[in-house]
Amino acid sequence: MSWSRIVPVALFVVLTIFLAIGLTRDPSVIPTEMIDREMPQFELPELREETTVTEADLVGEIALVNVFGSWCVACLQEHPTLMQLSRDDTVKIVGVNWRDDRVDALDWLEEHGDPYDTIIFDEESDLVIEIGVTGAPETFVLDPDGRIRYKQIGPITPEVWKDTIRPVIEAIELEAAGEAASS
Amino acid sequence: MRALWIALIAAVLVHGAAWAQEDPAPDTEIVDTRTEAISKTLRCVVCQNQSIYDSNAPLAEDMRRLVRKRVEAGDSDDEVRDYLRDRYGDYVLMTPPLQMNTILLWAGPIILFLLGGIWFLLRLRAAPTAEQGDLTEEDRARIAAALANKDASA
Numbered sequence: 488m489s490w491s492r493i494v495p496v497a498l499f500v501v502l503t504i505f506l507a508i509g510l511t512r513d514p515s516v517i518p519t520e521m522i523d524r525e526m527p528q529f530e531l532p533e534l535r536e537e538t539t540v541t542e543a544d545l546v547g548e549i550a551l552v553n554v555f556g557s558w559c560v561a562c563l564q565e566h567p568t569l570m571q572l573s574r575d576d577t578v579k580i581v582g583v584n585w586r587d588d589r590v591d592a593l594d595w596l597e598e599h600g601d602p603y604d605t606i607i608f609d610e611e612s613d614l615v616i617e618i619g620v621t622g623a624p625e626t627f628v629l630d631p632d633g634r635i636r637y638k639q640i641g642p643i644t645p646e647v648w649k650d651t652i653r654p655v656i657e658a659i660e661l662e663a664a665g666e667a668a669s670s
Numbered sequence: 671m672r673a674l675w676i677a678l679i680a681a682v683l684v685h686g687a688a689w690a691q692e693d694p695a696p697d698t699e700i701v702d703t704r705t706e707a708i709s710k711t712l713r714c715v716v717c718q719n720q721s722i723y724d725s726n727a728p729l730a731e732d733m734r735r736l737v738r739k740r741v742e743a744g745d746s747d748d749e750v751r752d753y754l755r756d757r758y759g760d761y762v763l764m765t766p767p768l769q770m771n772t773i774l775l776w777a778g779p780i781i782l783f784l785l786g787g788i789w790f791l792l793r794l795r796a797a798p799t800a801e802q803g804d805l806t807e808e809d810r811a812r813i814a815a816a817l818a819n820k821d822a823s824a
Contacts, residue, residue, distance in 0.1 A: 621758070
């Protein structure tokens with residue numbers, strides 16, 4: 488086979504590989520910049536109480552920070568998983584009620600159950616933009632120092648919990664245990 | 671008559687003053703144009719093929735407000751862009767920056783153009799050029815015969 492025949496075939500193969508990778512990626516999943524960064528400073532109202540929540544409230548133990556809204560359809564998909572985690576008292580779950588109406592949000596929680604230990608009411612995307620959220624649901628895993636260790640884009644299905652998030656939490660726990668032992 | 675003139679001039683002055691007050695301060699205008707210009711260079715992370723200026727997505731709306739806030743706080747255009755880039759990555763910029771991981775994107779068309787040019791030139795040189803040798807006696811005879819045939823049929 489002559490050189491001039493190989494070149495177009497080679498180009499075709501390269502193009503095919505590029506497209507095979509490029510076209511099967513989900514363009515709505517934007518890689519996050521926030522990994523290993525501390526939660527930014529913020530001060531926002533609690534949804535259910537007359538108090539304010541700051542970044543200091545997210546320090547001390549491992550926490551899931553879950554962005555949701557009563558308008559968010561996919562949030563219903565992960566809601567049973569969050570409810571289960573809450574019943575088993577597996578991990579602290581902090582909600583970020585995003586761009587919602589207070590009454591709608593409370594009704595939604597009434598109807599579907601409330602798995603949250605704390606709910607940050609972020610009406611105008613103040614916190615959401617600070618942590619680079621692109622949509623709901625999104626969930627951040629925070630270590631006890633309040634540093635973001637993982638971000639889940641899309642619903643936490645039982646599989647996502649088992650295969651992705653639980654291992655991240657276990658790794659953080661192991662790390663914390665190691666630190667405690669060495670000090 | 672004089673009273674009428676005075677009244678008219680007074681009316682114009684008062685009206686002029688009121689109009690001047692309604693006119694937005696030049697500051698707001700600058701903030702508006704800069705917010706618009708910066709918003710056009712930032713990608714809406716929900717819809718992705720629109721800038722936050724074009725998008726109706728609620729998040730884009732909030733981002734526009736953030737851009738305005740940063741502009742009012744005295745940030746330069748690049749500082750505003752860097753603020754969002756710090757949180758959302760290069761994705762949030764409409765124009766990908768020229769850096770190591772985008773070098774192929776920027777240089778790709780030039781490289782392809784050059785490769786194409788080289789290929790074309792190589793082919794041009796390699797292509798067998800038609801031999802333009804002298805006509806043989808046989809050829810001349812055939813031409814003459816054909817011409818004679820044409821004359822005869824005309």
